[in-house]
Amino acid sequence: MLTLYPDIKPYAEHRLAVDAPHELYLEESGNPDGLPVIVIHGGPGGGCEDYYRRFFDAERFRILLLDQRGSGRSTPLAELEGNETQALVADLERVRQFLGIDRWLLFGGSWGSTLSLVYAETYPERVSGLILRGIFLCRPEDIYWFYQHGASRVFPDYWRDYLAPIPIDERDDMVAAYYRRLTSPNELEQIQAAKAWSVWEGRCATLHPNPRVVDRFGHPHVAIALARIECHYFMNRAFLEPDQIVRHAGKLAGIPGVIVHGRYDMVCPLDNALALSEAWPQASLRIIRDAGHSSSEPAIVDALMRACDEVADAIEGRAD
Ligand code: STX
Numbered sequence: 001m002l003t004l005y006p007d008i009k010p011y012a013e014h015r016l017a018v019d020a021p022h023e024l025y026l027e028e029s030g031n032p033d034g035l036p037v038i039v040i041h042g043g044p045g046g047g048c049e050d051y052y053r054r055f056f057d058a059e060r061f062r063i064l065l066l067d068q069r070g071s072g073r074s075t076p077l078a079e080l081e082g083n084e085t086q087a088l089v090a091d092l093e094r095v096r097q098f099l100g101i102d103r104w105l106l107f108g109g110s111w112g113s114t115l116s117l118v119y120a121e122t123y124p125e126r127v128s129g130l131i132l133r134g135i136f137l138c139r140p141e142d143i144y145w146f147y148q149h150g151a152s153r154v155f156p157d158y159w160r161d162y163l164a165p166i167p168i169d170e171r172d173d174m175v176a177a178y179y180r181r182l183t184s185p186n187e188l189e190q191i192q193a194a195k196a197w198s199v200w201e202g203r204c205a206t207l208h209p210n211p212r213v214v215d216r217f218g219h220p221h222v223a224i225a226l227a228r229i230e231c232h233y234f235m236n237r238a239f240l241e242p243d244q245i246v247r248h249a250g251k252l253a254g255i256p257g258v259i260v261h262g263r264y265d266m267v268c269p270l271d272n273a274l275a276l277s278e279a280w281p282q283a284s285l286r287i288i289r290d291a292g293h294s295s296s297e298p299a300i301v302d303a304l305m306r307a308c309d310e311v312a313d314a315i316e317g318r319a320d
Pocket residue numbers: 041042043044045046047109110111112136146201205226230267
């Protein structure tokens with residue numbers, strides 16, 4: 001099994017002022033003359049982690065990490081104003097033009113797969129390849145599964161802690177109940193709700209319990225951005241038309257693609273990947289038999305690293 005490349009540092013960091021009040025953090029690492037690949041992080045609101053650089057051969061790739069609006073090192077943290085899917089797609093185009101890149105690879109997991117797909121369906125001529133993990137089509141049934149009923153039956157113990165901040169008479173619509181608290185003027189109420197929301201996701205993200213992942217999701221900086229931005233998107237059906245991604249999948253036909261999905265993904269169940277694969281048959285679907293949702297799952301790391309080199313070989317016209 002392949003394991004992550006050694007840790008590397010960025011050779012350039014940028015702050016891009018997009019629509020006020022948003023300013024985005026962008027960094028470059030690896031080889032400035034390499035194949036450009038941009039990491040599209042999850043959530044929305046999750047921000048990038050340093051280990052995201054380590055999926056890529058630093059001699060082969062120009063590795064780009066971007067914190068989306070309100071996320072990670074972008075400011076203002078957890079800001080909802082002007083934060084919607086179409087704006088994130090437009091930001092990617094601004095970043096591409098700022099860096100002088102003609103076509104790039106998109107590497108995205110979970111919400112990062114959602115945003116990568118929406119971008120690729122909008123600007124297919126700008127995408128040289130797609131490496132996607134833990135597919136999240138963001139359909140109403142996908143949001144219902146994780147935040148209302150479904151995953152609740154697999155993790156009933158963790159579910160209790162997710163229910164706890166919400167009074168019984170509001171539990172028939174958990175996303176709306178959380179939204180009221182996550183946008184409350186009472187900051188104590190906000191952070192308590194944010195931690196419960198975010199920790200629920202962290203606990204369900206890995207096949208085996210992983211305290212490092214749960215700690216990160218419970219960190220106030222991560223929790224407030226992840227919970228507020230996710231909840232805002234899910235209150236608005238992720239700013240997508242019904243079944244938008246699958247209906248527009250014809251646009252992906254000429255793009256080399258790999259879909260990596262853990263069989264025991266409890267955040268984004270495997271039927272997301274199957275539906276995408278049926279609509280985009282040219283992509284190679286890899287069901288990982290012993291993995292959950294997180295990009296840190298060992299068998300997922302292995303599959304993603306192989307996929308990066310395969311797609312790069314295809315782009316560079318190498319047969320083997
Ligand atoms: N959210 C799924 C998602 O995009 C429902 C996601 N899951 N975990 C993450 O994102 C981070 C690890 C990036 C926080």
